[in-house]
Amino acid sequence: MSIQEHERQFRQLLDQHTGLIIKVVRSFAENKDDAEDLFQEIVLQVWLALPSYREEAKPTTWMYRVALNTALVWKRKEKRRVRGEEAIAIPELISDGMTAEEKRQNNQIIERLYKAIRELPTTKRALIVLYLDGFTYREISEVVGLSESNVGVSLNRIKKQLEKLMNEDMS
Amino acid sequence: MSSIDKLKEAWQSQSCGSLELDLGRMLSEIEFQRKKSLYSDLFVIFTLTCAALFFAVIATQDILVAWPWYIATVSVLFVVVIMSRRLLATQASRGRDASLVQHLDEAVAEAHAEIRRQLGVFWWYILPLALACMVPTFLMYITDPLRGGLMVLIGFELFFATTFLFVYLMIRFVGCRDREAYLKKLLEMRKRIEENDEL
Known part of the structure; x- marks a missing residue:
């Protein structure tokens, strides 16, 4: 997979499943700092797992697997990331x-x-x-x-x- | 409609717009973390190689008196080889999109391996480096006692022993503590799943 293709797929998956990630984050993180950290971690794991993504898998199921796997074994960081801190802003979910x-x-x-x-x-x-x-x-x-x-x-x-x-x- | 169905409906009513994601920044962060780890390992390997070469040069200059420095050279080179092998070894990545149970098993295995590596620090890194400092110092004193009194020797040896012991204890009890707590959490989760208690 070329880097452009990787980026395109990544953006597409995230655009379609941001709500899913936020739901997982809010179900697992106790506070705002933890939520931001877990959110970044899930996005990072999605990026890293993307090369192993097969089209035949349902994207929502695949995203849930990655997000829940990350949340389940996620370690709270004593010191939060500094450099990448503003790379992602968690959007609000609305009805x-x-x-x-x-x-x-x-x-x-x-x-x-x-x-x-x-x-x-x-x-x-x-x-x-x-x-x-x-x-x-x-x-x-x-x-x-x-x-x-x-x-x-x-x-x-x-x-x-x-x-x-x-x-x-x-x- | 049951109350759980109402909850389901409320849950599914949540939606959000697209994510404002600075992809370039996120990727540069990943690259930065990877390089930071690689360069710090390379720096330590380079420094230790220089130290080994330095000891070898000292030993070669006056081989009859300074031969114990060869022991230091070998010990330090041993650590260099171990570190280089660890650096070159490709780490198997955890199945990020495996099933939850499988992922948990892999995380447990990974945490076990990390703790083993941490506990092995004494044999693979601390002990050889301690020997590299302490043995030549002692043998140099035996070979050429005029270089310093016994008290100076004891002082040096105590200094080295204390320093390396301190480093080891820090790694063992501070470094491992978090990992052991994390492993315990994972094992508890796994046990509950096995007993069909939690799930």
């Missing part, structure tokens, strides 16, 4: 096509949801993020490398746990 009131309520739910997800153990976070994004059990099992039945059983437990956490937060 389209809603009235101002609907947006406010929706944002509240999303904020609580992220908070609840971050209270789950890391591997559970990976499963629920994929589930919430509409992945089927089969697709989730491909990303995590567990059997479909195992994913199903685990997700049932996680959903209950998540609902409990959300209810606790509301009360």
Whole structure:
């Protein structure tokens, strides 16, 4: 793959999946500094993993694999990057096509949801993020490398746990 | 609609515009980090090679008296060879797009290898360099005691021993601590998956 082709594919993938990366970052990072660091790390890993990307793989599944793998084994850095710090600015996620009131309520739910997800153990976070994004059990099992039945059983437990956490937060 | 479906709907309603990414800057950062690591290793190898040559020259000038410096030369060259081999060895890259479980296994193996490398620092780097300093100093004193009193010898040896011990302890207990904590975290994750507890 030529460097121009590498760059073109990279930009295309990022343009289409920035939201996905932000969702993973917000589900794993506890604060703004960590979020920026993890975001940069995921973008870097996408760049490095791109030569091994095969067109037959679904881009969203591939991006989720790279992003979740990075988030799962990510080490918090004592000293954050200095040189590349301003290379990437994390954009805000917005909810389209809603009235101002609907947006406010929706944002509240999303904020609580992220908070609840971050209270789950890391591997559970990976499963629920994929589930919430509409992945089927089969697709989730491909990303995590567990059997479909195992994913199903685990997700049932996680959903209950998540609902409990959300209810606790509301009360 | 169940509450989890509502959450799903809210989650999927999130969207964002394109990412403002300074690709050139990011790539230069990657290149900078790679070069920094390479040049620092090359600098150490170059310095040690110069030191080995210097010891060899000293030893050659008065071989009957200064022969212990050959021991220093060999010890330092040993470290140079080990460092060069490590530098040339191509590191297998972790499967960034492998499945989560596979990726975790690879991360565990990598963390184990890193800790082993860190623990091997004593045998491969610290001990040869300590010998390079301490043995010739001692043998030079035996061969030619007039160069300094016993107290001077003990002073030098203690200085070398303390310095190298300090470096080793720093690497062992400060350098390894973070890695061991990280490995522990990974192993806990892996164990939970195995026991079908967490997932």
